[in-house]
Amino acid sequence: MNKKKKLLLFLGMAALIIVLTGCGTGQVDQSSTGIWDRYIVYNFGRAIKFLSFGNAGIGIILFTIVVRIILLPLMHFQNKSMRKTQELQPKLKELQEKYPSKDSESVRLLQEEQQKLYSEHGVNPFSGCLPLLVQLPIMMALYQSISRIPSLQEGTFLWLHLSEPDRLFVLPVLAAIFTFLSSKLTSMAQLEVQGSMKVMNYGMPIMIFVMAINLASGLSLYWVVSNAFQVLQTLLINNPFKIRKEREEEEQRKRELQKALRKANRPKKKRK
Incomplete structure (x- = not known):
């Protein structure tokens, strides 16, 4: 999970806490x-x-x-x-070396290849959350x-x-x-x-x-x-x-x- 997704997840959880905490007052x-x-x-x-x-x-x-x-x-x-995700780490590292994310095109290709790899092995990177x-x-x-x-x-x-x-x-x-x-x-x-x-x-x-x-x-x-x-x-x-x-x-x-x-x-x- 990249940093942007982690940030979005954290903000989502914080928003959920605020919403639920304010759902009601009184007995x-x-x-x-x-x-x-x-x-x-x-x-x-x-x-x-x-x-x-x-x-x-x-x-x-x-x-x-x-x-x-x-x-x-x-x-x-x-x-x-x-x-399963840990077992895929060597392959994920190979993809990161192949697509170093120096431009938007390499970022897009890296994300596509990672998603393809996850799908092939039945891994959901968000399941840990x-x-x-x-x-x-x-x-x-x-x-x-x-x-x-x-x-x-x-x-x-x-x-x-x-x-x-x-x-x-x-x-x-x-x-x-x-x-x-x-x-x-x-x-x-x-x-x-x-x-x-x-x-x-x-x-x-x-x-x-x-x-x-x-x-x-x-x-x-x-x-x-x-x-x-x-x-x-x-x-x-x-x-x-x-x-x-x-x-x-x-x-x-x-x-x-x-x-x-x-x-x-x-x-x-x-x-x-």
Whole structure:
């Protein structure tokens, strides 16, 4: 994905956050009107209360786990697409060398060839953004349900008032740590880590930390559980240590095969 597309995606996500945050004010209950308030925010609150077992914090934790389980097929698709994209990196580099993007014509040809290559191998370069795009409205609906539904506004969990920031900074720190671990494990599974990925590995945890110290601790709790789930899922399904070991073994087999071929093709010395 080129820089312009990444910028457009970022601006689109920022616009989505602004729109959803401003979708309504005031308390939400069964008499609320509008699709966002009545059918999304209110029902999110109902789901959390159903899962609460007397404590809203437990409801948020269980709700987060349910959401992550529902998103598992999408995450699996993302991981498969990312691995395919990584396998195409050598060919993509060849195209970039062939079309160095020094003029508009070479840029156009490069984009056409890249799209053709993606299509031939069934790769969607935007698939890595899908889980994030899906989770954005979920996070905003969760945030508004905590801050606008009276029974959740008054909810507590351990030392937390769920509609207020965590004054001890425990959840912001944990959210940042698990966000970093999730990004780091994902990047470790890639053949080549690009500069943008390195920036995301450190920039995203910082952004999550800053947001978590200012927003409702119920949302921070969602981030902690969601990213901890992501770390566990990565280790179980897309373990980067296992992937790296498999690649090293494959490279070792290739070296041994090349060595055997060179030895087989080496001219034999004639006996005297």
